[in-house]
Amino acid sequence: MTSQPEIETERLVLRRPRLRDGPRIASLLNNYQVTKNLARVPYPYTLNMALDWLLRQKRDWTPETITFAVCEKKGGLIGFCGTHREGQFTEIGYWLGQPYWNRGYMSEALKAVLEWYFANSQSDTLISGVFYFNTASLAVQKKFGFVETGIGKRICLAQSAEIDHIETQLTRSDFFRATRTQ
Numbered sequence: 808m809t810s811q812p813e814i815e816t817e818r819l820v821l822r823r824p825r826l827r828d829g830p831r832i833a834s835l836l837n838n839y840q841v842t843k844n845l846a847r848v849p850y851p852y853t854l855n856m857a858l859d860w861l862l863r864q865k866r867d868w869t870p871e872t873i874t875f876a877v878c879e880k881k882g883g884l885i886g887f888c889g890t891h892r893e894g895q896f897t898e899i900g901y902w903l904g905q906p907y908w909n910r911g912y913m914s915e916a917l918k919a920v921l922e923w924y925f926a927n928s929q930s931d932t933l934i935s936g937v938f939y940f941n942t943a944s945l946a947v948q949k950k951f952g953f954v955e956t957g958i959g960k961r962i963c964l965a966q967s968a969e970i971d972h973i974e975t976q977l978t979r980s981d982f983f984r985a986t987r988t989q
């Protein structure tokens with residue numbers, strides 16, 4: 808699809824990335840405390856890497872392959888949340904710049920993206936996961952009905968290591984059950 812979706816929540820706007828987001832992305836992602844939690848983001852992280860990544864983001868999207876810049880309504884871009892194909896599955900991933908942690912922002916963003924995903928995709932399942940030490944991210948996922956399905960190994964580029972990765976999965980029915988009362 809070519810029209811560009813935008814999702815609004817109480818405090819956030821989630822919109823498609825733009826090339827001019829490069830410097831802001833580079834400044835937030837060039838932080839080992841962020842990248843050590845992510846599989847595919849190297850550290851140090853440079854402006855050229857951000858621009859290269861942005862150039863590879865396609866205008867065309869499907870619910871299974873989309874990235875949203877997570878923006879404070881007042882302050883601008885603070886992180887990302889997006890889906891991509893991982894083998895036969897759709898995986899969801901996300902990050903926030905460290906100054907924005909622990910304010911409920913990713914809970915707010917992820918809930919909105921999951922609602923949008925299940926409204927726009929025929930699929931009933933999403934996968935995700937966290938490196939074994941990432942308790943905050945696992946806590947966010949569990950709030951929305953993700954369940955652990957096993958432990959695998961994932962390469963973490965920033966750590967240059969293969970690390971235990973708790974695999975998780977969310978079904979449409981578990982998401983709606985988990986959020987019915989929220």
Ligand SMILES: CC(C)(COP(=O)(O)OP(=O)(O)OC[C@H]1O[C@@H](n2cnc3c(N)ncnc32)[C@H](O)[C@@H]1OP(=O)(O)O)[C@@H](O)C(=O)NCCC(=O)NCCS
Nearest residue numbers: 844901902903908909910911912913914937942943944946
């Ligand atoms: C993981 C991350 C996205 C969380 O975003 P956030 O906006 O800080 O998350 P929220 O504030 O919405 O929720 C965090 C939850 O984790 C809990 N939490 C935070 N630190 C925790 C810890 N050390 N142990 C257990 N729970 C923790 C919080 O209490 C909160 O749960 P609650 O709402 O029930 O109180 C953010 O820390 C981040 O971007 N980290 C670096 C990148 C990353 O890890 N990405 C995910 C890869 S799987």
